[in-house]
Amino acid sequence: MIALKHISRLYRSDEIETTALLDVNLSINRGEFVAIMGPSGCGKSTLLNILGTIDRPTTGAYMFEGADLATMSEAGLAEHRANHLGFIFQSFNLVDDLTIRENIELGLLYRKNLSGSRKAMVEEAMDQVGIAHRARHYPHQLSGGQQQRAAIARAIVGAPSLLLADEPTGNLDSENGHQVMEILKSLNAGGVTVIMVTHSQSQADQASRVVNILDGRMVLSVNRVPA
Amino acid sequence: MIKNTLLTFYRVTVRHPLYAGLNLLGLSFGIAVFVTLSLYAHFETSFESWVPNADKIYDVGILWTLPGRPAQQSTTSMGGMLDQMHEDYPDLVGTRILEFNATVHLGSDVVQEKEQLVDPDFFKLFDLPLAAGSKQGALEPGRIMLTESMARKYFGRVDVVGETLRLSDDEGALNYTVSAVLRDIPRNTDRNFDFVRLLTPESHKLMNDYWMHWGSASLLTFVRFDTQAEADHFQAGLDDFVDRKGASEARNGVPYHTSESLHLLKLRNLHLRDKQSAAAVVTLALVGLLSFFVAAINFINLSTARAGMRAREVAVRRTLGATRGDLRLQFLGEALLMTLAALIAGLSIVELSLPIINATGGLGLSLDYRHQAGFLALLTGGVLVLGLLAGIYPAMVLSGFQPAQVLASSRSPSGGRFGMRVREALVVVQFAVVIAFFVLTWGFERQIDHMKSADLGFQRSGLMIVRADDPAMTLASVQSVITAFRQVPGVSLASVSNYAPGDESYTSGGNIKLPGDTGAETNLTYAAVGPDFFATYGARLVVGRFLDEAHGDETPVAEDSSETIVIGRKAMQSIGFRTPEEALGKTLRQGKRALQIVGVIEDLNFRSPKDETLPMFYYFHRELKNNQIVAIRYDGVAEPEMRRRLTDAWRQAVPDVPAKLVSADENLDQYYKPDRNRSNLFSAGAVVAALVGCIGLYGMAAFTASRRMLEVAVRKVLGASRRMLISLLVGSFLRPVLIANLVAVPVAYLVLSKWLIQFNDHIGITAVPFLVGGGTAILVAAATVGMLAWNAANSAPGRALRSE
């Protein structure tokens, strides 16, 4: 499904040049649950952003189901994100001024030619994460765990094939973190490919593969049989 | 997508009422002031534009160039001039308009109306629409036309053609048959066409000698030229025409047109003929534009500042697949919605305030959506452009952010140093305008107060004036009125003269000389006064005495006689006396007449404070033949009560003549009113601009404070004191206000001094308004920012740190 070849990402500012990623080669198959691990500042978010096409590699090729994303136009990438990707962040990033339902609807807003009723899709996504009873609330009225579940609903409402999660449980207590993990796992079981950045070894243990990164380099990629 | 833009707009508005309210309020008030002042400018510049073919109609005005006086343009001309023009230009199309006072009986009431006497060609110039009747034969002897309102007033209905109306004017009391009913005249006019009838030989015979007397000016003469070339050609021949017809007035071989020349004045330009009025209207239009400008700046500032806080939302939308185009559309759409809402609110404010403005200013402003469609379209266009401007900045900047970086950083990006600089510059402009407006408002109001309290040489409170010049009044009835007035309780004095406060007409006394003086002659103005005149007005004697019967001051009729006069200070100076004492007892020569000065008084300023004081002399008549104006001095009685008592006394003495009582203050008010109106409109504009400015500052400060919450929290953790934090935040906002002061002060000073020059007697400019205006701006800025800074500095640092 995904093939990264010789991906590097350099940040150039006035004096310093930071190498966030160096010559990363990675293939991911449909249906995998990949956990990315590594110390802070090693390039995990950079890798995830490149996978999510909101950052471009400095060099290297990115193939997504046969399409070359590294050279695709901005508009093409936007459409790609709308149709195939879902994002989940550590800090939820819900829009403060919209209700939970409206936030989730945003996940469909930029998608063209949708089959089926938007309303039904939103309801279904809310049910899937168990947030329907909070549809009319604003984000600040919800607990962190509820906010993150709403954010997941927004990410999956358009039925993406790839779900990208950057430390989705980083701001949550273990109970809520556990719930989020369960949701991600059940989504994965339903066929969605999940790539998740995490610091937690126990969460990584639940993934089908663990990718370890150190100083911008991929040092280890372990395929596991889920317990 | 549109639905989502609407939804987001609605949510942002409802969830941030302060921001949305400030933004909406500021812009809608700016729009309201702009629209109101535009309507005012339109009103003032549209006088007579409703007259069909107004551009082809000209008034023949006189430019007087008299020795010792500044040149003066009048709109009136000699009664017989048009007849003389027809002798030389047989094809000339023209009409005179002579205004008479007419008395009409309405039930038991006697009402005074204005009546216009015109020539048969009237409709060839003023092609006024009719409500009833026909123009054919409308202007024949014994017939009269009146407006719809007059028809309703006197007959209770509009179609009154064929009815009879009894009217008494200079020609006596006569019956007229209504020949046609004119549609009502719009408010934007100086022409009064309530009652219109033919100017007959009988009516101008009343002016006997003056009808064909060069040097006199008693009515308006209008002529029509279809092309500019024809008008120019006619104008070119006017000096020769004056010299030919007025030859007998020429002296010492100097052509007559050097002292009296004729000029074509476009009908449409008559209203704003004097440059000061025109300048005032332009100024107000500019104030309207500036208010809008300040509000627009404010709006752009607040919108962009607010939008900057939505960077995170933008980044999230990008991850959800929004293109830059989608986001640009969203921000433009939100800004346009906001401006449209402000437009509607602004127009509503205008609609609500127009009745008040019209009532207090005696104006006829109206928002006419059908006839002012062009203006409104322009306004809407302007507002939409503003919306685009306010939306484009965030649309461009925000959609350009790299979502990965926005999401990675804990703070929202600010739009960079450039954005901050632009916003600071806008705050400077805004505050400069506000400070300048404050100074100018102060200056205008002070000058108007000054004019109202200025020493006019007489005591204007406790003084009533009534014209006793109705043709129906005889010498005896004037005397009986004065006698009746003197008996009214509370009245101390009553006197008669032919010149009174607020009286625009005056008599030029021709040229006066000191015997033996070979230099240029001086042109003085004179007034005839009756017994007690000086005492009634409370005039102040400098040397000598007032005029009275006891000294035998009665002025003889004979041309070569000797008479006694009192002069004002200004006349004393114009003749060339250095001190009042030097003037006292001297004899002046006016033709064959000898005028002996028996007193010098402080000048009586009966005219506009903008005009120069007239050089006046006063002579005595026990009884005045024409133009009698009675003045009444009273004390210890409230004005309405005195008005009632005097009206009763008048009715008893002369029941058939309407009483036209006015207080001296009312009569003088015409001079202050236009300036006061304009000053009020200006103040309104200035206040709103200031308000909008403060709103803008508050919004900016609130925005900055909230942006710097994290910085403040960190500094606190590091041990900064509350005072340090507040001065840090306040300091960063005082700089633009200080710069604004530097810009505003010289500009305001220049404009104010230029405006003040037009007044004969004007106030000086002191440092006070600059200090107060600048100080207030700094205070307001410091207070609003300080308040927010206080909150920021007081909040627990943990909260700010956690929420990021």
Ligand SMILES: Nc1ncnc2c1ncn2[C@@H]1O[C@H](COP(=O)(O)OP(=O)(O)O)[C@@H](O)[C@H]1O
């Ligand atoms: N916009 C940027 N400019 C410069 N350096 C950056 C930028 N974003 C990330 N970096 C650097 O790239 C490296 C990897 O960052 P990141 O992918 O965020 O790490 P992680 O998510 O693993 O903690 C870090 O050294 C970081 O400082």
Ligand SMILES: [Mg+2]
């Ligand atoms: Mg990271």
